Amino acid sequence: xYTSGSTGTPKGASITHGGLINTLLAVxxxxxxxxxxxxxxxxTIAFDVACLEIYLPLAFGASLYLVEKEPGGDGGQRLxxxxxxxxxxxxxxxxxxxxxxxxxxxxxxxxxxxxxxEVLPLHLATRLARMSRxxxxxxxxxxxxxxxxxxxxxxxxxxxxxxxxxxxVSVHLLDPLLRPVARGSVGEMYI
Numbered sequence: 515x516y517t518s519g520s521t522g523t524p525k526g527a528s529i530t531h532g533g534l535i536n537t538l539l540a541v542x543x544x545x546x547x548x549x550x551x552x553x554x555x556x557x558t559i560a561f562d563v564a565c566l567e568i569y570l571p572l573a574f575g576a577s578l579y580l581v582e583k584e585p586g587g588d589g590g591q592r593l594x595x596x597x598x599x600x601x602x603x604x605x606x607x608x609x610x611x612x613x614x615x616x617x618x619x620x621x622x623x624x625x626x627x628x629x630x631x632e633v634l635p636l637h638l639a640t641r642l643a644r645m646s647r648x649x650x651x652x653x654x655x656x657x658x659x660x661x662x663x664x665x666x667x668x669x670x671x672x673x674x675x676x677x678x679x680x681x682x683v684s685v686h687l688l689d690p691l692l693r694p695v696a697r698g699s700v701g702e703m704y705i
Contacts, residue, residue: 515562515656524560533659534565538573540680541566544650544664545603545626547574554601556581556592562656563605563630570603589617596622602647607631608638621645628652630661639674643667651677654705658683662705679705 516526545551547570555567555578571578579599592614596604605628606614627642630652642649653676654662663685665677679685687701688694695701 515565515660516560527562527656529657529659534569536682537659537661537680538566538569541628541652541661541664542570542574544666545570545648547571547576547603549575549577551576551602552579552600553577553603554579554581554596554599554605556595557605562660566628566660567605576603589613589619593617593619601625604628605630608634611638611642615641623647626650629667630654634674636671636674639667640669640671643669643671651675653677658705 515529516524547553551571551574553567553571553576555564557564557567559568568578568580570576579601581595581599592610596614596619602624603626608629609632611627611629621642621644623646625646626648627646628650629639629642634651639649639651649667650664651667651674652661652664654660661680662683663677663679665675667674683705686694686704687699688704689701692704
């Protein structure tokens with residue numbers, strides 16, 4: 515799968531089929547995807563999230579609404595695509611959700627929103643949680659098969675975290691000598 519990573523320069527990341535299947539099962543089970551769900555797929559195939567957008571509905575018997583052209587920074591075009599799709603699941607970055615809100619998106623209580631790819635500010639997180647059926651924050655570099663941790667965002671959340679590891683994923687916080695840090699201490703994250 516492909517990512518721009520933190521450098522902005524596209525790169526390929528090798529992942530295993532098992533890693534992708536693990537991510538699909540974890541996310542699909544959390545979402546409780548069902549045949550009546552419609553997943554909106556508007557991410558370019560060149561990015562890792564496209565794997566979730568395309569394979570999740572196929573793996574869980576839901577529908578896939580594949581947009582003809584990724585709308586980029588056009589919030590009005592994105593709103594039109596949301597309306598046309600009748601989607602119940604949508605994925606995007608905090609930047610994309612801000613763009614939608616600026617374009618007048620009012621949310622949808624039938625929709626589950628997934629946020630990833632950037633730091634999620636608390637005010638945006640709780641707003642998305644209020645505007646949707648459920649909102650999720652997920653984190654992980656492409657090398658971990660798209661995401662490694664996730665959490666459901668509560669409407670009254672006082673802080674936003676990257677959540678807990680997906681099943682079959684281990685996360686460790688280590689010091690520069692690769693020793694576990696004490697609870698509440700700063701460390702480097704190893705997945």
